[in-house]
Amino acid sequence: MRIDLDAWGWAADTIGELDHRRLKAPSVKLRGVHAGAGGDVVCTIDLRWRLPNADACLSTVEAHSLEHFLLEGFGRLLPGHFIGVGVMGCRTGFYLTLLNEGRREVIEQTLETVLYGVLGATAVPYARIEQCGHWRHHDLAAAQAVAREVLAQRAAWREIA
Ligand SMILES: [Zn+2]
Structure with missing residues (x-):
């Protein structure tokens, strides 16, 4: 697989670790690209939804429910490509x-589809006791409010720093 970050839509100076005082949110940022000996490529991406160090982090329940939606949505929409998603410990993104x-x-486009799915959902996915380690710790309405907020700023997702 040929890696052409420019053709993939990423500016070289936004890849990797950046000074968190410069980061904007919500944004979608390529963190890294890792090519294996066999030619496969693993991409790590930051979905930054709240400004760092601005007392603006997601609540634990918002982060938890949205993590479930991202897990379900990316797995369904990008089968064969999705490996995983996790909450940033600072709770400003995933x-x-x-x-x-x-x-x-x-x-x-996939993230946009997932977020519209959150707005139309009637339940948080994988939230039964046999599927989740803290199954009572979910709030659909709170997740929908965050999804609405991130979608409202869709045009700004490319403004990384
Ligand atoms: Zn869970």
């Missing part, structure tokens, strides 16, 4: 990991 898919447009 880490997304994909196999052989690093195109910004595809990732943003």
